[in-house]
Amino acid sequence: MSTLKLTNLSKRFGGVVASEDVNIEVPAGKVIGLIGPNGAGKTTIVNMITGLLPVTSGTIHVGNADITHAPAHEICRAGLARTFQNIRLLGEATVLENVMIGFHRHETSSTFAALLGLPEAGRETATLKERAFSLLGEFDLQAFADYPASGLSYGHQRKVEMARAMASEPDFVLLDEPIAGMNDVESNALAEIFMGLASSGKGVLLIEHNVRFVAKLCSYIYVLDGGKLISEGTSDHVLNDPEVISAYLGDAHHA
Ligand SMILES: Nc1ncnc2c1ncn2[C@@H]1O[C@H](COP(=O)(O)OP(=O)(O)OP(=O)(O)O)[C@@H](O)[C@H]1O
Ligand SMILES: [Mg+2]
Incomplete structure (x- = not known):
């Protein structure tokens, strides 16, 4: 059983630190959540994993293979596939x-x-x-x-x-806000599909704004804010974490 592993992953855009020392593990057979307010750095993480953006520092491994600096087609061949927040x-x-x-x-x-x-x-x-x-x-x-x-x-x-x-038969699927624009019936049907992917042995990283959807599906959740992980653990743990609550309230105040 393989794991997708990010170690101290960082990304700077000029003066903007979009990702700072992020450590995330997506084991085969699990749906792992990645949540955080707008601009937290979620999409940047997926862009680095899939080779769309060069990594500033840190490493990305699939099992023992280091794909940190691999070109996008090799990353695909290593068994990773994604969907885009801005549909492509x-x-x-x-x-x-x-x-x-x-x-x-x-x-x-x-x-x-x-x-x-x-x-x-x-x-x-x-x-x-x-x-x-x-x-x-x-x-x-x-x-x-x-x-x-x-x-x-x-x-x-x-x-x-x-x-x-799914056509590339990936081992790991990175989904960037896959239920945006869907009604409850559609998103519930997708929830079933995501669980099915995990039970067939794939690792799924689910980025989503709908915290309830993530809480229902994910065995483990990472919370990003300002490029840094501010909390991680089970849904019960992260949703009751004062740091997480204040990050989301701050987001609501700014909105
Ligand atoms: N190509 C880029 N050049 C410069 N800055 C960027 C670039 N891509 C992202 N950023 C900045 O990095 C930060 C993180 O952005 P990112 O898109 O990863 O956030 P996000 O968590 O996916 O947000 P959202 O929930 O709105 O999708 C933001 O401050 C953003 O403006
Ligand atoms: Mg995003």
Whole structure:
């Protein structure tokens, strides 16, 4: 059983310290929460893990492999996948095509041939399409398979991102506010999916503003404020921690 481990992870943007000596562990088979007020540094952490932002200092390991300075495609091959807080889909492409893009970790050149519609990729395309369609089924999106992704609601677009992330068959999934813009029925359905991912052995890092949702799902929660971890532990522990309460009240006062 592998663990995604961040050790003393720091990120500075000029004078702004977005992350300071952050230590987080995401074990396989668990849903781990990462919460904190706006600007706390949550997305910055995911951007560093996935190689989108260079790390200022500290390390990132998957099991024994050090991926701190690995390029994004190697990080993907190491078994990490994410979704974006600001949805990143190919708006003109169909929902099905967007999910097919996620297969590239395993099927390299042929996937692109398939996406470009090259004839030699015909049979493979059919298989990839079937697999993508079946992933859409897990997120209740099959009815939208042939729609342009940009035509879907934000809630549905977030689910397309999740289906695409799952296409790479990751060991660890990093979800940046996955239920934003969803109603209770949709977010409860996703809660079931997240639990299923964990019970199938994946490690899930869940960033979310809805603290009740996180408390319900996560065995362990980390709380960031101003780039630093101010609390960690079970939901009972962190939600009753005076530091956490004052960080959130301060956020409400500023809002
Ligand atoms: N590319 C960047 N350049 C400069 N500053 C940045 C950059 N990205 C983030 N920051 C700053 O780093 C801090 C942390 O931002 P980050 O987006 O990680 O917070 P967050 O916890 O994800 O917030 P939210 O809940 O609003 O999504 C903020 O002060 C932000 O302005
Ligand atoms: Mg964010």
